[in-house]
Amino acid sequence: MWGLEGVTVTFGRTTALDSVTMPVEPSRIAVxxxxxxxxxxxxxxxxxxxxxxxxxxxxxxxxxxxxxxPATAGLYADLTVRENLDFYADAYRLPSAExxxxxxxxxxxxxxxxxxxxxxxHLSGGMQRKLAVGLALLHSPRMLVxxxxxxxxxxxxxxxxxxxxxxxxxxxxxxxxxxxYVNEAARASSVVLLEAxxxxxxxxxxxxxxxxxxxxxxxxxxxxxxARSWRRGADWRVWAPDGExxxxxxxxxxxxxxxxxxxALAGEEN
Amino acid sequence: MDAQAQARQVTMRFGSFTAVDAANLAVGSGExxxxxxxxxxxxxxxxxxxLGLLRPSSGTVRLFGExxxxxxxxxxxxxxxxxxxxxxxxxxxxxxxxxxxxGSAPAAPPEDIEAWRDALVGDLPLGIARRVAFAVALSHRPELLVxxxxxxxxxxxGxxxxxxxxxxxxxxxxxxxxxxxxxxxxxxxxxxxxxxDGRVVASGTTAGIVAGRTVAExxxxxxxxxxxxxDAAGLPAxxxxxxxxxxxxxxxxxxxxxxxAGLAATISEVPANLEETFVSIVGRAA
Numbered sequence: 001m002w003g004l005e006g007v008t009v010t011f012g013r014t015t016a017l018d019s020v021t022m023p024v025e026p027s028r029i030a031v032x033x034x035x036x037x038x039x040x041x042x043x044x045x046x047x048x049x050x051x052x053x054x055x056x057x058x059x060x061x062x063x064x065x066x067x068x069x070p071a072t073a074g075l076y077a078d079l080t081v082r083e084n085l086d087f088y089a090d091a092y093r094l095p096s097a098e099x100x101x102x103x104x105x106x107x108x109x110x111x112x113x114x115x116x117x118x119x120x121x122h123l124s125g126g127m128q129r130k131l132a133v134g135l136a137l138l139h140s141p142r143m144l145v146x147x148x149x150x151x152x153x154x155x156x157x158x159x160x161x162x163x164x165x166x167x168x169x170x171x172x173x174x175x176x177x178x179x180x181y182v183n184e185a186a187r188a189s190s191v192v193l194l195e196a197x198x199x200x201x202x203x204x205x206x207x208x209x210x211x212x213x214x215x216x217x218x219x220x221x222x223x224x225x226x227a228r229s230w231r232r233g234a235d236w237r238v239w240a241p242d243g244e245x246x247x248x249x250x251x252x253x254x255x256x257x258x259x260x261x262x263x264a265l266a267g268e269e270n
Numbered sequence: 271m272d273a274q275a276q277a278r279q280v281t282m283r284f285g286s287f288t289a290v291d292a293a294n295l296a297v298g299s300g301e302x303x304x305x306x307x308x309x310x311x312x313x314x315x316x317x318x319x320x321l322g323l324l325r326p327s328s329g330t331v332r333l334f335g336e337x338x339x340x341x342x343x344x345x346x347x348x349x350x351x352x353x354x355x356x357x358x359x360x361x362x363x364x365x366x367x368x369x370x371x372x373g374s375a376p377a378a379p380p381e382d383i384e385a386w387r388d389a390l391v392g393d394l395p396l397g398i399a400r401r402v403a404f405a406v407a408l409s410h411r412p413e414l415l416v417x418x419x420x421x422x423x424x425x426x427x428g429x430x431x432x433x434x435x436x437x438x439x440x441x442x443x444x445x446x447x448x449x450x451x452x453x454x455x456x457x458x459x460x461x462x463x464x465x466x467d468g469r470v471v472a473s474g475t476t477a478g479i480v481a482g483r484t485v486a487e488x489x490x491x492x493x494x495x496x497x498x499x500x501d502a503a504g505l506p507a508x509x510x511x512x513x514x515x516x517x518x519x520x521x522x523x524x525x526x527x528x529x530x531a532g533l534a535a536t537i538s539e540v541p542a543n544l545e546e547t548f549v550s551i552v553g554r555a556a
Contacts, residue, residue, distance in 0.1 A: 028512065035397060035424045036395065036425070124310075151422075152422075152451065154307070154309050154311075155545050155549060156308050156552055158451070159508065159546075159549045162508055163507075166509040170494040170495075171494070182426060183453050183454055186510060187511065188511065189512040195426075205511055224434075230430035230431075231430065232458070233457065234460060261430050264430075265427065
C-alpha cells in the first residue's frame with residue numbers, strides 16, 4: 001500500500017539509492033538493514049518526503065498521519081517529558097479533548113509515567129529513544145518511520161523499544177525501521193538489505209534464508225579454508241555457490257546472519 | 271599460566287555507590303571474551319580497573335601476572351567506540367604517531383589499509399576507519415586487546431572482515447576483551463560475562479548461558495489481538511516475523527490466556543535466544 005517502488009536518489013554524481021523497492025504496509029514491520037553509508041537514512045527520508053526521488057514511486061499517508069524519528073534527536077532535551085508531550089500535541093494540533101488520554105497512554109506504553117517531570121536530556125539513552133518513539137506515536141499515525149531507534153541502546157531497553165514498535169503494528173500502524181543490527185531483521189515481516197544504496201536481498205526473513213544459493217559449510221583451524229569464507233566465533237563459515245564444499249568443510253544449515261553475509265559477498269562479486 | 275588480564279573479587283566504590291561488586295574476570299591468551307551489561311552495569315569501570323586507570327577499593331587486578339602499571343599499559347591495545355584516531359591526520363600520520371608514542375619500530379601500515387594511507391581519517395567511511403583503528407591498536411603487537419563494540423555500524427561484510435582480524439590477533443596469542451550491546455558481536459565471543467548492578471550475574475559460552483531456557487512461540491492468524499490480549503495479561507510478547515510472537519515463560523500460561531480469549535494459535539516451547547536470555551537474567555537481577 002505504502003512504501004518505495006524502484007526508487008533512485010542521487011546526490012550530485014553519487015547514487016545514494018539505486019532502484020530500491022520497500023513495501024510498508026499496515027500492521028506490518030518493514031526493516032531496512034545495512035551498515036553506515038548503506039543508504040538506510042536516505043531510504044527513510046525519501047519515504048517520509050524529506051527527499052525527492054530522481055526516479056521511482058513513493059507512496060505514503062499525508063504528513064499529518066506520519067510519525068518520524070530521525071537517527072539523532074526526536075525530542076527536546078531542555079523540556080521535561082510532559083512538556084515534550086504537550087509541545088508535540090500542539091504541533092500535531094491534537095484536539096484538547098483527546099490530549100489527556102493520548103498523553104497518558106503514551107506515558108504508560110513508554111514506561112515513563114513516573115518520570116514526567118524529568119528533563120528529556122536527563123533521561124538515559126534508552127529512555128530518550130522510547131520517549132522519541134512515544135512522541136512520534138502521539139497523534140496515532142498511520143505510518144511510523146524510525147531511523148536506528150536501537151543503535152547503542154542496551155539489550156533490555158532494545159527489547160522494550162521493540163515492544164513499543166510491535167504494539168504500534170498490532171494497532172494497525174504501518175512501520176518502517178532502519179537498523180545496523182542484523183539480528184533485529186528477524187523481527188520483521190519484510191526486510192530490505194542495503195549496501196552502498198543497492199538492495200542485496202529483500203523479502204521475509206524466511207525467504208531470504210531459503211534463498212541462499214549453493215551450500216554453506218563450517219571448518220575449524222587458523223587458516224582460511226576457502227576464498228568465500230568468514231569467521232563465525234572460533235570457526236569458519238564457507239559458502240560454495242555451486243554447492244561443492246571443499247574437502248574438510250562440513251555442511252551446515254545457514255542461519256540468517258550467514259544468509260546476509262552470502263548476499264553481501266554475492267553483491268560484491270557482481 | 272597467568273591470564274592476560276584477571277580480576278579477582280574486585281570491588282570499586284565511589285562514595286556510597288558500588289560500581290563494581292566482587293567481580294571476577296579472566297581473559298586468557300588466544301581467547302575472545304565478551305562483556306555484556308546494561309548502561310551503568312559497571313562494564314566501563316571494570317575495564318578502567320583492568321587497565322590500571324582506577325585502583326580497586328578491594329580485590330586484586332593482574333595484567334600479565336603483575337599489577338597494572340605504565341609498563342603493562344604498553345602491552346595493551348584499546349579501541350574505544352570513538353576509535354581513538356586523530357581525524358585531522360592521515361592514515362599514515364596516525365600510524366607513525368602511534369608507533370612513536372609506543373616507541374615501536376615504524377613499520378609500513380598493513381596492506382589492507384595501505385590504499386587509504388594519504389586519506390584524512392575524518393573522511394573515511396566508518397568500516398575503513400574501524401579497520402584503521404584496529405590496525406593502529408595492533409601495531410605494537412599488544413598481548414591484550416580491549417575493544418568497545420568493534421563492528422558496530424559497519425555492515426555484514428565489513429563486520430565479518432573485522433572479526434577475521436580480531437580472530438587473527440587471538441590466534442596469534444592475544445587475549446581479547448569485547449564490550450558490546452550487540453548480540454551478533456556477543457555470539458562471536460568464546461565466552462561471555464553478563465553484568466548487572468556491578469555484579470557478574472552470568473558467565474560461560476553463549477550455548478551454556480542460553481541452555482535450558484525457553485520462550486513460548488505463538489503462531490496466530492490474528493497476531494495483533496494475541497499481542498493485545500497477552501499484553502493485558504502482563505505477558506510481554508515480542509514479534510518475531512509476520513504472525514509470530516515470542517513470549518518469555520512457560521507455554522501453558524500463554525495457552526491459557528489465548529484460549530480464554532478464544533484465539534486459535536499454535537504454541538510451542540522453543541529455545542530462547544541470547545537476547546531473550548539476557549533480558550530475563552538482567553531483568554531478574556534488577
